Amino acid sequence: MLDTGISPQRSMGRNPRIDLYLDLAQLISGFLLVGFLWTHMVFVATIIIGADTFNSLAQFLDDYYLSYVGIPFIGLVALIHVIVVVRRIPNRYQDYWRHARTIMHFDTWTWIFQVVTALGIAILASIHVFAVIMGWPIDADTSAARMHAFWWFYLVLLILGEYHAGFGIYRQFVKWGWIKRKTIGFALKSITVIIVALGLAALWVFVQLGGALR
């Protein structure tokens, strides 16, 4: 007898659209996080122009309560993102590992780093947020002091974050878009390089600033 293609268990037991919703949740939360991350990095990079610019931007966000809405919102989005992407991690991660080692395929390996960076970000970003909130409000001096002391922490977080964001968003374009992989890959690599450069420059300025404060 022919399989009709419709499994009664599947259509009765759970919402048949659940996989779509989860996938969309991953897509949207991912895009929001990337948007946030890039905005965040641009804002942070205002330190390059000067501590005053940085402080007044922080002040502005504070005054208009944008930080108080933004931070919990992004926290929530990040939580959703974590919940929906965890389903992608294979039950038996050995299967994936064995596959990746057999098939020497670039993108298959980048995905392993996607998981590794995700774990790293989850830990480091939590610490970072905790530290920022503890030292509220945001201002150039406190930030500089933190970064002077923990520059290696921020260097790692910066690279992990940008890697994860860059490849994550690339993968979404690949999955949904009609732009050629090469084209989108090039565009995103360029953006990532710019953001990382900005981040490094900001970090360097902060570290200098932090050194001067001492």
Place this chain on the structure above:
Amino acid sequence: MSNRTLTFSVFRYNPATPEIKPCMQSYQLKEAGGMTMFVALTKIREEQDPSLMFDFVCRASICGSCAMLINGKPRLACKTLTRDYGTKITLMPLPVFKLIGDLSVDTGTWFRRLSVKTRAWVHTKKEFDPTVLEERMDNATALEIYEPERCIECGCCIAGCATANIREDFLGAAGLNRVARFMVDPRDERSEQEYFEIVGSDEGVFGCYGLMACEDNCPTKLPLQYQLAFVRRKMAVAGLKR
């Protein structure tokens, strides 16, 4: 002309003799000009080891029988030239598919199941009328159908796919590409919702991680990223519309 001696390291296992464990066996062969894996393996079988199992049919990259892992990558053996490799070549059967023996795997059964699951035929309520002219079709549409139709079901995309290696029920690029072929065919009267039933889940298009090993390994050079994204967008719209 080449005067290299090639060493083939070939996976051996015969399910009829389970007491002999799977192993890698080496064969030496003098390389000839323009030698393909088809020529090499046939020579090995005829001159050195007639028990060696592998599959070739058309030996012209049309039928899709001879996919195997050549130095770890899924390739059609018939169109792989030995001169593109070093002197040591490792041959393994494709993963995912059931092993028949040595380099031979059962892609036939897998793809048959796929066709049944995706109901891969033109669904129409019309009856064929032998007395009238064919229905007209734009040539551009015909070519658009032909593009995904070119898949030769060799299994390279499936063997290279992380999802297919992890979950047994995943349709893979070959399956989604096949569905795309019917989606663009105006003769197929299935609604978006019917397609959603087939591919609107993690078993179908939403199970794809987007690693694109399928496209990178496709010997027919099908635009799989384009086809998979097309199905995904269409299914997202169908799913949200209800």
Place this chain on the structure above:
Amino acid sequence: MSNYQTHITDVLIIGAGLAGERAAIEASSHGLDSIILSLVPPRRSHSTAAQGGMQASLANCAMGKGDSTDIHFADTVKGSDWGCEQDVARLFCETVPIAVRQMAYWGVPWSRVVAGKKTLPNGQEIEDTKDKEGLITGRNFGGTAKWRTCYTADGTGHTMQYTIDSIVISLGITVHDRMEAISLIHDGEKCLGAVARCLRTGKLNVYIAKATVIATGGYGRLYDASTNAIICEGTGMALALDTGQVPLGNMEAVQFHPTGMVPVWILITEGARGDGGYLLDKNQHRFMPDYEPVKKDLASRDVVSRRMIEHFRKGFGVDSPYGPHMWLDIRHLGAKHIDTNLREIANICRNFAGIDPIKDLIPVRPTQHYSMGGVRINSEGFAYGLKGLFAVGEASCWDLHGFNRLGGNSLAETVVMGMIVGKKIAEYALGATLEYTSDVVEDAAKQQQERIDGLISGRHGREDVFQVRREMEETLMDYVGIFRTGPALQTAVDKLQVLHERAQHLGLRSSGVGANPEVTAALRLPGMIRLALCISYGALQRTESRGSHAREDFPKRDDANWLKRTLAYWPEGAVLPELKYEPVTITELPPGDRGYGESSASSKK
């Protein structure tokens, strides 16, 4: 001891190519249960390799205007050099348009007419009209008066096979792939099914059926250089021959395709010349118009192949380590055309010869391509000699092709035959009852098990299967090629008789356990050599030239003595086939000149 599994069905079809699957659809739509056996998954069948197209006189495209079944009929009969059955050719030509439309209904994305003015490579202006836009178009092929070869870009066989197979799947028809029929079960009057060996496990299976259909394709791989897939070893024809009851028709009619690519012998489709490509010699001179001023590079395949050999003999071949060859030039068609309509050719050139046909010439040589002969059946598909046995497709000879097949007529034949014969099979099976004695079945299975055991034990000898096989391939290639002579054919027969004797003493070098490929080859070989003998001996006896059968010692067609079909029988224990002859059915077109070729008609000089 019955160490095998038994399956009972209404219709057993051996071979899952286009003809076999199309016949299965017909049987199934009559409510019959059918099982298809296949060496490989159906979609890997050699049918998929047919790139060129399927002839149907639809008269839709500009250069097909005014076409009709009558013109298609005349082309087919001329192409066959009056060797075909004209009632069959008539039935065929009338049915193809329906078959091609049915394939469209089932899903084949045929290339369609695009309205507008076009310039052909020879400078001729044509216009496809608006009223035909969107209908199935056609391309030019050798030996045809009109453009009528329907196609889907460069993958006609592929799309047809996938479409037919999709219908087989939708109907839930059982397919046992990797299952090779190794003998027919019969009681001397009626065919009862087949014994098969599973190519997954090596185990025997018995299939019992009311009707058995041979749809196993051609025997190209008897020859050393063939365009055929390596599974085309004539196994089904050998099964029928080995019954001792069923004759093979016109086995000496072997088609060589002018453009097999040197040295891998992969076919470069006739579509290349149909679309405006032409042949060049070593001086890059276009020589075909010198021989064939009218049809030029698009005379029928037998003619082009012979002209190439003639030109080689005059010293105009391009020398290579693989013997002389000609060049096929399609560069002037342009990158766009080559990369869409002839993409498959471009890929083959790039992958298998490392050349780019947009810039380079393609080395080609006539290569064995098609078996016009096969299991002799009547116009309804019934095999001569055994009730309940049928044949379809290249494996059969209902005799549409006579002594030369036109390009595009074989794909067309597969589906038309599946349709027409399939219906007859269904009618037969609906009226038949399943009667058999278990003795006959037991014996048949036991005999095959003993063959296998004999090979494994080596009790009949130690002849190497691949060695004997290679000698057979070379013998046919060297002595039964495009031009034939009495002494060469006699040499072939002598050599093959020795090889046939040696093939009775095969012994394995490997263990033979499970789905062992050496056993598979050894089981096939004796039957293959018998086919080779039918070809050679039939060719030796036929003292005339007709179509692809070109005797240098008898260069004229001899309608007075040879307007007849060879029937080759192989009685049990024989060392040579027994040849009989039957008249050719001429209903409409009396023998005449083909209008191309070496004016073979006996009436003319």
